[in-house]
Every structure is written in C-alpha cells, then in structure tokens.
Amino acid sequence: MRRLLIAGNWKMNGLSQEGKTLVEEISSFLKTTTNPDFDMLVCPPFTLIGQTCALAKDSSLSVGGQDCSFYDKGAHTGEVSAAMLKDIGCSYVIVGHSERRANHGETNEIVALKAQKALEEGLKVIICVGETEQERVSGKMLKVIETQVRDSLPLNATSENTVIAYEPIWAIGTGKTATPEDVAEVHKFIRSQIESLKGKDVADKMRLLYGGSVKPNNAKELLSLEDVDGALVGGASLKSKDFCAIATRQND
Numbered sequence: 001m002r003r004l005l006i007a008g009n010w011k012m013n014g015l016s017q018e019g020k021t022l023v024e025e026i027s028s029f030l031k032t033t034t035n036p037d038f039d040m041l042v043c044p045p046f047t048l049i050g051q052t053c054a055l056a057k058d059s060s061l062s063v064g065g066q067d068c069s070f071y072d073k074g075a076h077t078g079e080v081s082a083a084m085l086k087d088i089g090c091s092y093v094i095v096g097h098s099e100r101r102a103n104h105g106e107t108n109e110i111v112a113l114k115a116q117k118a119l120e121e122g123l124k125v126i127i128c129v130g131e132t133e134q135e136r137v138s139g140k141m142l143k144v145i146e147t148q149v150r151d152s153l154p155l156n157a158t159s160e161n162t163v164i165a166y167e168p169i170w171a172i173g174t175g176k177t178a179t180p181e182d183v184a185e186v187h188k189f190i191r192s193q194i195e196s197l198k199g200k201d202v203a204d205k206m207r208l209l210y211g212g213s214v215k216p217n218n219a220k221e222l223l224s225l226e227d228v229d230g231a232l233v234g235g236a237s238l239k240s241k242d243f244c245a246i247a248t249r250q251n252d
Helices: 016-031 046-056 082-088 098-104 108-120 133-137 141-152 180-198 200-205 216-223 240-248
Strands: 004-009 038-043 062-065 092-095 124-129 162-166 207-211 230-233
Touching: 004 092, 004 207, 004 240, 016 038, 016 046, 016 240, 038 092, 038 240, 046 062, 046 082, 082 108, 092 108, 108 124, 108 141, 124 141, 133 141, 141 180, 162 180, 180 200, 180 207, 180 216, 216 230, 216 240, 230 240
Parallel strands: 004 038, 004 230, 038 062, 062 092, 092 124, 124 162, 162 207, 207 230
Antiparallel strands: none
C-alpha cells in the first residue's frame, strides 16, 4: 500500500513571518493528528528553508527545495546545489516543474541530471511531468508524457527515492482541474512507463502525485483514484487550513 504524500510548493511566495506562521500551524496539525495515513512536505523559497527546517524539526513535516543545480559547487552564481539543500536540512527537492521547463528552458536531459545529482546527495526527488493544453487537444498528450518520464528519470531512481508528479500545465494556477477520468488515465499510463523502465516491483511501489489546482473541494475524489498517491499543491498550500484539509480529504 503506497502511503499518500501531500506536498506544498510555495513557489516565490512568503516572507519570514508568513512562513513561520504557516509552518507552525501545519506542524501543530501533524502533532495533534492521530495515526495519519499521509506524509506532508513543504517546499518553501530558498530564503525560508533554514527557518522552516528549524521550526519543523520536532514534527513529522518534511522540507524540500523547489529546485537544485546539477553542479556540485563553484562559479555558478545564483545556483543552489543539492548538497547545500541536504546540509541545511532538506529531505526532498522538486525538479522539472513546468515553470522551470517553460521559463528557464530546462530540457528533460537537464531535469535528469538534476535528479541524479539530488539522489547522489541523499535527497528524494519529485520529478514533474505534464502537457500543455495544445498538446492535449492535438492528441500528443501521452507521447509528451512518455518522453518526459523516460528522459527525465535518472538511472539511480527507485521507488524509495523518487516520486513522479503529473501536472497538466493548463491546470496550474488557472483554477482548471483535469477530470478524475483524465487523471486516472494519465497516472495509469505513467505507471506503465515506469514498469517498462524499472520493472513491476518499482512501478507498483513508486508514488505518483497529481498537481493542478488541487483544493479541499476536489482532493477527496482525486486522492481516491487507484494510481494517485498524493498531491503537489500550489496556491492552497499557502493556507494551512486548506493544505491540511487536502491531507485529510475533508472539505468542511
């Protein structure tokens, strides 16, 4: 049985006080939740990672980076290495988010290099894949997903250290959400691709997340799908009440 992972990507949001309040509220929720059937992770901007790790250390809340370099160190101004994230207390890192692919020209090959480096440093990786609306409408969706999975997954990926997040680009921050049928189809397809690459045992155990306007009012339905093992949450992760409601699948 794959354990759910509820991951929050704060993107470029949050100053120190906002981040402090948010982490304290999520940590308090976890401490008072009996036998949760989920793990929770937050990925704050780089400036808040140290503070977040310190505040979360006495709870089960994990902390991750939103990106990392594929370089170890050196003359790479503005870059943050996987070793630096590990050193400050991170256990995860997101790589290949569509905003990095689109806005920074990151290819599948770059994503694979970043994932490989993160895994070598002992971090777990969340590798993001997803199609544009045009690719979906033109019938290229599954081919795009297949290429992204096959070319972004590093050789050292296992079910223990790697998570795949499916985020249809047209549903990120737009309020649009893929239908449960759409999500089920793509997640099943992704699992089949992992099986062909890594074998059935790895495919059966690897966690697959859905991301794209996940909110308390649709979380229960999405997270009940057979091949959906959690959520990569954007805007709703900036409100502790909403983020925790997604984890518990309750829309009060």
